[in-house]
Each structure stands twice: as structure tokens, then as C-alpha cells.
Amino acid sequence: MGGENPYQDDRGNRDRSITADGAGASVDVTRRDGPVAVSPGGPFLEGRAMTGGYGKSGPDILHGCTIAVDRGEIAVIVGPNGAGKSTAMKALFGMLDLREGKVTLDGLDITALTPQARVRAGMGFVPQTHNIFPTMTVEENLEMGAFIRTDDYRGTMEQVYDLFPILKDKRRQNAGELSGGQRQQVAVGRALMTQPKVLMLDEPTAGVSPIVMDELFDRIIEVARTGLPVLMVEQNARQALEIADKGYVLVQGANAHTGTGKGLLADAEVRKSFLGG
Numbered sequence: 128m129g130g131e132n133p134y135q136d137d138r139g140n141r142d143r144s145i146t147a148d149g150a151g152a153s154v155d156v157t158r159r160d161g162p163v164a165v166s167p168g169g170p171f172l173e174g175r176a177m178t179g180g181y182g183k184s185g186p187d188i189l190h191g192c193t194i195a196v197d198r199g200e201i202a203v204i205v206g207p208n209g210a211g212k213s214t215a216m217k218a219l220f221g222m223l224d225l226r227e228g229k230v231t232l233d234g235l236d237i238t239a240l241t242p243q244a245r246v247r248a249g250m251g252f253v254p255q256t257h258n259i260f261p262t263m264t265v266e267e268n269l270e271m272g273a274f275i276r277t278d279d280y281r282g283t284m285e286q287v288y289d290l291f292p293i294l295k296d297k298r299r300q301n302a303g304e305l306s307g308g309q310r311q312q313v314a315v316g317r318a319l320m321t322q323p324k325v326l327m328l329d330e331p332t333a334g335v336s337p338i339v340m341d342e343l344f345d346r347i348i349e350v351a352r353t354g355l356p357v358l359m360v361e362q363n364a365r366q367a368l369e370i371a372d373k374g375y376v377l378v379q380g381a382n383a384h385t386g387t388g389k390g391l392l393a394d395a396e397v398r399k400s401f402l403g404g
């Protein structure tokens with residue numbers, strides 16, 4: 128194992144080509160008032176004890192919710208509709224003001240950063256809805272993903288096409304004309320174009336057939352094996368927990384169960400309440 132990649136684990140595939148050169152290494156987050164406090168050693172991305180909701184006076188949706196993903200991991204959030212899974216993702220990405228709690232990325236407190244600044248800090252986020260530009264071509268969608276980059280991104284685009292070959296075939300087609308699974312590939316590919324240090328996916332398999340779901344999960348595992356931590360929300364709870372290093376069951380904006388994917392799958396209460404027995 129190369130000394131340059133301290134976060135590489137033994138998951139097999141050492142190809143880190145999709146991730147940024149420094150993926151998993153220090154995040155350079157500086158603000159006008161200087162770098163924020165560093166607390167090394169924790170998870171790579173963590174929302175700790177997050178409490179808050181939408182707008183200034185909206186009710187709290189999250190109640191002391193903690194979500195984290197570590198280096199080399201796939202972490203999965205499951206739970207009933209309306210549990211606050213997407214809200215937790217948005218909170219991690221800076222799309223709502225937390226009343227309590229904080230978000231850290233590689234030990235730096237990023238709670239005050241805008242979503243745009245979080246992208247620059249290395250967060251790639253694929254939201255649950257409206258995650259592509261339907262009237263733009265596949266290639267234009269990928270180019271939009273590279274908006275923060277000033278270097279040559281063509282190599283990354285080739286890597287995205289290697290990961291999702293169908294997108295190369297359809298690169299001149301409008302993304303809105305693609306199938307559901309292909310659109311999700313565009314959305315994931317677009318997020319990868321920033322060369323993120325952590326990838327956040329909100330229901331990447333929504334509305335696709337079981338076969339397409341399996342294929343998407345395989346691609347997500349492939350991405351994770353390059354060393355890129357992946358945090359995803361999934362409604363296909365059982366299948367998602369099977370590939371998860373860590374799982375969170377959210378209920379009414381709070382952590383109901385946390386464990387390894389395997390542990391949660393074996394937990395009688397989790398099975399009965401959330402996995403259909």
C-alpha cells in the first residue's frame with residue numbers, strides 16, 4: 128500500500144483515479160476569519176447532534192440527529208417516508224440553518240459554510256429531485272459539474288464515461304430523454320466531475336427496476352473502492368444495508384438505530400419495523 132494514500136483500505140480496487148489527488152487528505156477550508164478549528168481523528172464527514180428545520184420559524188425536523196461517513200466507507204441512511212433523511216442530507220450540505228449541532232469535514236468545522244463553499248471543500252451532493260438539467264445534453268450536464276474547476280477536466284469526463292459507458296453513447300442526447308437509471312448515472316457523474324472528497328447520494332435508485340438498481344449499486348461500490356467515502360439515502364433498505372459499512376435508521380428526525388450494515392440487517396427490531404420482517 129502506498130504511503131501517499133493513508134485512507135486506502137483493503138477493499139481491493141486501488142484505482143483512485145476518479146477521486147481528487149488529495150482525496151481524503153486535508154481539506155483547505157479557510158474563511159476571512161481564518162481556518163476553523165481542527166479536531167483530527169473523527170469521521171471524514173460528520174453532522175453531529177443536528178437540530179433544525181426549514182426557514183427561520185419552521186418547526187424542527189431534525190432532533191439531535193447524528194450522521195457520519197468515514198474514509199473508505201459506504202454509509203447508508205434508511206427510514207420511513209418523511210423521516211427527515213433528505214433533510215439530514217441537506218443539513219450536511221448547508222441547505223438549512225441548524226439551531227444546534229455542527230458539521231465537520233476532515234476535522235474542520237464547516238457549519239457556517241454555504242453549499243457552494245462546501246462543494247469547493249470537497250463535497251459532491253446528488254439531491255433526491257431535480258438532480259440533472261433535462262434540456263441540456265449529457266455532456267453539457269457533466270460540464271456543468273466541472274464548473275468549479277479551472278484545470279482540464281476532460282480526463283475526469285473520460286473516467287465518468289468509463290464508469291457509465293452508456294453515457295458516452297448518449298453524450299449528445301438531452302439528459303431528459305434518458306431512462307430513469309441513466310438519468311441517475313448523469314447525476315452521479317455530474318457530482319464526480321468536481322473530483323469530490325466525499326459523495327452524497329439521496330435515493331440514487333429511486334424509480335428504477337431491481338436490475339438497474341443492482342447495476343447502480345455495483346457502480347457505487349466501484350466508486351467507493353477508489354477511496355471515495357459515499358453517504359447515501361436509500362428506500363431499498365435491505366439491499367442498501369447489504370452493501371453498507373455503516374447504517375442509520377432515522378425515525379422522526381432522530382437516530383433510531385445505528386450499526387454496521389450487517390448488524391442492522393440482523394437486528395430483530397430493525398427487521399420487524401423497517402425491513403418487512
Ligand SMILES: Nc1ncnc2c1ncn2[C@@H]1O[C@H](COP(=O)(O)OP(=O)(O)OP(=O)(O)O)[C@@H](O)[C@H]1O
Nearest residue numbers: 181185188206207208209210211212213214215255
Ligand atoms: N422544503 C421544505 N420546507 C418545509 N418542510 C419540508 C421541506 N422539505 C421537507 N419538509 C418536511 O420535512 C419532513 C422530512 O422530510 P424529508 O424530505 O427530509 O423526509 P425523507 O425521509 O427524505 O422522506 P422520503 O423518504 O419521502 O424522501 C417532512 O415532514 C416534510 O414535510
Ligand SMILES: [Mg+2]
Nearest residue numbers: 212213214255
Ligand atoms: Mg427524501
